[in-house]
Amino acid sequence: MIKLNKKAGAAEAIFWTIEILFVLIPSLFIVRSVVDSSIEVSLPDGRLENYILISRIFYSKNSIFYMDSYTGRQDLHTIDINKFNESTLKQLFAKDNIKIGLRLSLNTGTINKEIFFNKPFYEGVIVRYEKSDIYDAIHQNILVTVMHDDKHIEKGILKLSAVFEVK
């Protein structure tokens, strides 16, 4: 019907193939991601999850707090100095590549100790979280007592800083 020479015909075909590829396929991806993100937005945000995870530090029996071996009960305000280390935190949050960073610093008359979980992430985020909607942070100062090996108890303060990626 339309007479075009061979060269022009090939050029036209390439042109339309490229146009279709560049319009159709990206359009589908865009719609898919729009639908996905609208589903994400309508689900609860990650802040609830962050608070649940922080609770693990305060309430889990595998956390840093002292547990009476006889009653099996945990004293939620007494830190067991033997459990106050990074290995405890690593076991408590046993997953690689998680977007959580923690800094716990304990100060008493005789102890001044700081432990981290996922330190590179923590340090990377803490400086810029306030300027971003992607990250969230929780800071708490708690009065505690510290149980030493010889069952000697000392008063102190625990400072907790936690940073998260908001999903």
Next chain:
Amino acid sequence: MFKLFSSKKAMAGTELTLTTIISIVVSLTVLIMLIVFVNNVQGTTIYERRFLSMDVALFIDALYAAQGNIEVIYPKDTLWFSYNFAPGRVEVSYPQDILSLKEEGYTFIPDSNMQIDEIKISPVYNDKKLLEKKAQFKFLKLPDKIKVKEGNIIEGTLLKTLDCPELESAESIQGKTSYVPPIVDRPPFEEERFKKTVKESFVAVISYKGSHPDQNTNDIVAYISDKKNIKESKRVACLILNKIISDEKLNSIIQQKSLTPITGISIALTDSFEILNQGNKYIALLLKIGNKNIEKEKNILEDEEANHAVMEAISRGKEEYD
């Protein structure tokens, strides 16, 4: 018409028209595909599955944080989906959702001190592929693991056996006089004959029926003297209680006859029962068993076989003392 296409001037205009036509066709194709796609998404279960995978994962995270032993049924409607508990992730799938066969999943953060079961729980479909029973599951949080079990019945399986105190030096009770009468409504504390028998026994274990207004409470409490032979009495009480709650025969009777299971065990030091402080006897304890207020058909106290199993467990616990 053909003249138009053969003229050079006209051809320039035609090419422009063709470009426009093809662009319109492409745009329409894109638009139709998008509408079809969005329409299909609306008919899928992506949203529901994503929501449920997130909810179950957060539920597990909360269980890790919770204190004590817990048995809890997942309370939300599980709809028509299968739930796969993989390491650090909950995946929710719906094989009949042909547009999105991919499982929707959400991660939770495990505690390495507490393993969680890997299990897939699916709903039941009949031959006509109609939903017959939704997936139901519950979580059992124990000291060192979280079990995920199919079903929606609380079994009272969380009762933990007690750590019984070891005695450095204790007199054997083998061959000594023991008094272990059957379970009674109330021990005849005032009867002289009863007092005398208890006083003369080296070991006395007196069982009686407990009472509690809440029909869901079915505890066993062992009362021991807070003055005499505390360690020895505590050890006997502990061994007996452990035997009762771990007794396979008793547990199978409870399960078969749908009796109310034992909900708790404890040892209490008391000065309320003078009978525990009588004479020079070595060990005495009062066992308050069960709850009289539980309806007859479900009450272990009213079931002869269960009663017999309890008495056997008491006897075995006592024998383990040495």
